[in-house]
Amino acid sequence: MRYIAGIFEQLKVEADQRDAETAGKARGFENLRPFTTDPRHIGRREIQDFMAWMRKQGLDPNTQAKYLAHMRSFLKIFKNHTIADMDADGVRFPKGNKKPIRVLSTEDLQAIFTTLDDMLGWRGSVARGMIALSFATGTRPKEFRLSHLEDLDLKKMTFFVRHPKGEGSWASATEIDIIREDMVPFLERYLRERTAYLKEHGISKAVPMFPNLYRGLDEFYSANAFYIIKHDVELASGVDFKLKDFRSTLTSITVNSDMSLLPAMSAQLRHKTIGQTQKSYYRMEQGAAGKQLRNAWKNGPAIVPQKGVIDSKYEPSGYN
Template sequence: MGKRSNLDIGRAEMTRLRAAKLESVHLGRYPFEAGIKYYVAKNEPYFAKTTLYEDEKKLRLFIPFFEELKKDGVIKTTDPRRFDEMHISEFVLWLKNRGLSVSTQIKYFQVLKGYLELWGNAICRRMKDTRVLRLPREKRSKPIKALTIDELRSIFSAADKVPGWNGIMLRGYVAIAFGTACRPKEIILSEERDLDLPAKRFYIRHPKGEGSWADPQWIGIVREDMVRKLTLFWEERRRFMEEHGLKSDFLFFNKSTRSHYSLHGFHRMKEILEEKTGIHFSLKDFRSSFCSIMLSGDLSRLKAVSLQLRHSSVKTTELYYAKISASEEIDEAIGDVWMKNIIE
């Protein structure tokens, strides 16, 4: 079972942590780890719960790295109030050497920066301002991948053959993802009551931008074929949980942690389908695939698709579709040309 989130430690303790004066808090033998609960408590009123869960997971990922640096004598402390240029430069190098995408490196850095600034340490900002620190820049206009209808059929067929609880979870995910065009976390964090099959709709309880610019809302399950698949998913999920004495409000319930699945957990399950089909894809590809298939050859649906995707404007959807089209155009133009000059 995974380590319990600090968001679950209780209201009285969260209030106590929020009232603490950080400059004088004693953080003990493992200060970086001990400080995380204060970060969660102090930011609880301002961040969406899902954002704090993700930030906490990332910060926990950093713990062994900084402890190893201290053990090797590279740094003297892991107290977030005393991080200096050595801590940050080693961290940036660690991110680079892990082979992470540029966007992931930037996200990890921003989480660490926010954590340190909570403790009154602006070392990241100072290093950027003096140009000591230069982060890689993310490409703004990279194409967006979309699955073809044949690839989708292969993935759905493979999901139908996965046994046990993993199979049930995968079948439910792909049906909601392609039937609603929702984002991965919006699906994984859903509850049982969020799937309303009689009304053919799905409640987005934790939308992207939750707590700032987006509110929970109902969205239609606009593909009838996915409604049928979700009806089967609902029944086999209910039957499995009854037979095994399981109870949970979460639609995608992790039997090991007794909570909802993490995004990482679903990525691991997704690999089952990749192995069975030979198709490498992302959980978010169902959203772009929905857009591509719905708009292919008929841009009169643009406004409706924009509403389904919950974009801020039709223009946003146009740009999104343009990136998908660019990727498809490259694939179509190059195709199997390489087969004419194979290198053994």
């Protein structure tokens, strides 16, 4: 909201300049209501100017819709229902389309885990642990970032999600299974390296699964710190990815092998309904559709042009 507030301050300056010019050129505009940034009094004029600014900036419709949603929620705090009233009057607001959910390819996964195997130092250890845990369980970045050491039980092959999405609202802490056994060696290695790292610093035990000793004993890594460590893996592997991609990739690989596993996968992901998982799965497959279709044509008949792509009367540069 600070960013949006800054935009409104900028729009107010521009609006005040326009109002002054208009009032100086014609009568009847002296009493024009001035542009306001007071959330109690923001009206249609301010919202329309804001939407015009977003269009002028060429913002993605998803971003425009997100900014307006933030504004709607913020104004409601002050009992200002301007956006809702405009919506009821038929004003057309930008609507974002949900983007396909990314699924990492087998080649990308191989590159990432080969890189993880070779990474050195404590940051390399954290990278191994967090990515292996994510891919083994399908947990969200925040859920494994704020996990405790005691939450992971490799004997029972379970992981306790202590801080789930929707915590305190519609979700409670729960135990889920480790469903990719090939991730266990990575996790075992991380736990050994974690013990050695703590010992080097004269510490016998620490609560966090991923202790951040730079911040202090029993301190967790911030989301930004995890992003930096993830970026180390990106640079070394040559693969751009988000930590949440392992959740969708795990789902896609599991369900593609057997569609009857969809209900079980829905439970693993802790979705409210199977329908939610089906919609997510559809968006995952949208993201991978192009590659699947290209692969389907690899063994198909090739159409070879009878005439060369560059006509003989042209030089190789393409200019005659």
